[in-house]
Amino acid sequence: MAILECIGLSKRFGKVQALEEINLKVEPGRVIGLLGPNGSGKTTLIKLANGLLTPSQGEILIDGMAPGRESKAIVSYLSDKEYLPDWMSARQLMDFFEDFYEDFDRARAEEMLRHLGIDETMRIKQMSKGTREKVQLILVMSRQAKLYLLDEPIGGVDPATRDYILDTIIRNYNPSAAVIISTHLIADVEQVLDEVIFIQNGHLLLQTTVDEIREEQGKSVDQYFREVFKC
Amino acid sequence: MLGKLLKHEFRATGRTMLPVFAAVVVLTVLANFSIRMIENDMGTMLNILFGLVIAAFFICILAATIMTIVMMVKRFYTNYLKDEGYLMHTLPVSVHELVWSKMIVSVVWFLATFLLIWLVIILTVLFQTGTNLAEIFAQLPSWEEIRAAMAEIGVRESELWLMLLESLLLTIVGGLFTCLHFYAAMSLGHMFSKDKILLSVVFFVGISFVLSLASTGYNVMRVQNFENLLNAVDSARDGLRFVRTMLHEGLIVELVESAALYVATTLSLKKGLNLA
Numbered sequence: 001m002a003i004l005e006c007i008g009l010s011k012r013f014g015k016v017q018a019l020e021e022i023n024l025k026v027e028p029g030r031v032i033g034l035l036g037p038n039g040s041g042k043t044t045l046i047k048l049a050n051g052l053l054t055p056s057q058g059e060i061l062i063d064g065m066a067p068g069r070e071s072k073a074i075v076s077y078l079s080d081k082e083y084l085p086d087w088m089s090a091r092q093l094m095d096f097f098e099d100f101y102e103d104f105d106r107a108r109a110e111e112m113l114r115h116l117g118i119d120e121t122m123r124i125k126q127m128s129k130g131t132r133e134k135v136q137l138i139l140v141m142s143r144q145a146k147l148y149l150l151d152e153p154i155g156g157v158d159p160a161t162r163d164y165i166l167d168t169i170i171r172n173y174n175p176s177a178a179v180i181i182s183t184h185l186i187a188d189v190e191q192v193l194d195e196v197i198f199i200q201n202g203h204l205l206l207q208t209t210v211d212e213i214r215e216e217q218g219k220s221v222d223q224y225f226r227e228v229f230k231c
Numbered sequence: 232m233l234g235k236l237l238k239h240e241f242r243a244t245g246r247t248m249l250p251v252f253a254a255v256v257v258l259t260v261l262a263n264f265s266i267r268m269i270e271n272d273m274g275t276m277l278n279i280l281f282g283l284v285i286a287a288f289f290i291c292i293l294a295a296t297i298m299t300i301v302m303m304v305k306r307f308y309t310n311y312l313k314d315e316g317y318l319m320h321t322l323p324v325s326v327h328e329l330v331w332s333k334m335i336v337s338v339v340w341f342l343a344t345f346l347l348i349w350l351v352i353i354l355t356v357l358f359q360t361g362t363n364l365a366e367i368f369a370q371l372p373s374w375e376e377i378r379a380a381m382a383e384i385g386v387r388e389s390e391l392w393l394m395l396l397e398s399l400l401l402t403i404v405g406g407l408f409t410c411l412h413f414y415a416a417m418s419l420g421h422m423f424s425k426d427k428i429l430l431s432v433v434f435f436v437g438i439s440f441v442l443s444l445a446s447t448g449y450n451v452m453r454v455q456n457f458e459n460l461l462n463a464v465d466s467a468r469d470g471l472r473f474v475r476t477m478l479h480e481g482l483i484v485e486l487v488e489s490a491a492l493y494v495a496t497t498l499s500l501k502k503g504l505n506l507a
Contacts, residue, residue: 013424013505014424047506050320050321051320051321052316052317052320052321052504052506053504053505054501054502054503054504069323069324069325070323072321072322072323072324073323075321077317077321079314079317079318081314081317082314083314083315083316083317083318084315084318085243085310085315085318087243087246092242096239099235099238099239100232100235100322100323100324101323
């Protein structure tokens with residue numbers, strides 16, 4: 001069964017059509033790039049999958065379920081916002097995740113924090129922006145979820161951290177799970193992707209494998225993206 | 232999961248409320264000491280200093296009261312409607328659990344603040360008037376005496392207990408209503424993409440207007456009934472029953488209004504959540 005399925009999914013904000021008639025299926029065991037220019041509807045699609053927005057039309061299913069408390073237990077979500085309470089320390093946040101998510105692997109989170117030299121007792125507000133992003137990602141990737149939804153996970157970090165984050169994603173995700181990475185920094189994530197979904201102005205342009213793009217178009221995903229989304 | 236939400240909510244709010252409570256206790260001790268010192272008149276400068284401590288005590292009591300309301304509003308706003316909402320609304324919990332956890336914790340802090348303030352005021356009065364607490368207790372009528380007095384006017388013990396319970400219930404529902412009034416206004420205001428805070432204020436005023444209109448309408452409808460009941464009062468027992476009837480009416484109105492606000496809050500969080 002598809003871990004994520006959109007059937008005629010549309011989302012409208014007043015007069016703005018953010019997504020229109022999206023039909024797609026994501027199978028487990030794949031790393032998928034959700035790619036598109038700014039304002040194409042990537043974040044809206046991810047928010048719909050998390051139940052943070054309600055569809056205007058159509059439906060979105062997570063492992064066959066409409067977004068709700070059951071689906072949230074199997075989805076691990078990284079927002080593009082800094083969303084952790086800044087008065088909490090990394091240790092308190094691990095307590096929090098351990099309390100709410102049965103699939104949270106604390107030992108793994110502690111190991112990653114140690115590896116990155118992040119003090120567990122330090123509060124979020126005392127950390128640099130980059131360190132905060134690392135803590136968010138460590139918490140999200142320390143879950144054994146069925147679906148990981150990562151919205152701009154490498155947006156604001158330096159190239160060395162970017163490599164570590166991608167490596168973390170690949171090393172840590174449950175092989176029977178799917179990972180959806182939304183970004184416009186394609187060259188950086190291309191190496192880890194199995195599939196890509198291109199969206200523009202709320203429309204699904206294409207869903208295909210990275211190998212197909214390379215074989216049929218003779219181009220990298222980055223080159224193909226630039227061609228498709230040429231201004 | 233409600234228990235876990237409550238645990239984390241108490242942890243988050245306790246960081247602010249416990250130091251405020253500690254400040255109230257410390258200032259109570261200092262204010263009592265200062266009152267004694269002023270009575271001993273140790274010079275103008277010292278009197279001014281002690282006066283300032285006493286003023287700080289009253290300001291602190293006022294601040295503690297305001298803080299419970301500010302905390303209730305701020306926690307809902309920052310935790311559910313701002314960036315932290317991305318964490319809270321993706322937890323495997325229902326919207327009902329999210330709303331109840333905030334309401335329960337806020338009402339507990341309301342009650343705790345109320346009790347603490349009464350306690351420090353009573354202790355201050357006792358200390359300053361040199362009254363011995365044991366003496367006061369000795370003078371209070373025993374439960375047996377109260378029961379006997381009530382039996383004399385035909386009021387059963389169970390009725391007394393029920394009235395106490397109903398008063399407590401009215402206080403709790405009043406606390407829940409206050410929370411829900413703010414929660415509903417904020418949740419409705421944040422369904423829109425722009426001017427979320429301004430719209431929250433507009434909804435707050437609008438809700439106040441509609442509710443006062445509804446409760447006035449209800450009271451107008453019932454006024455004849457209340458009048459008949461009041462006219463029928465010709466003993467202390469009837470008087471007590473009239474008070475209880477009024478209590479019930481108040482409770483019903485507040486419950487109905489709270490239920491409407493609860494539906495507005497949970498529906499707008501569930502269907503209209505629109506985090507920036």
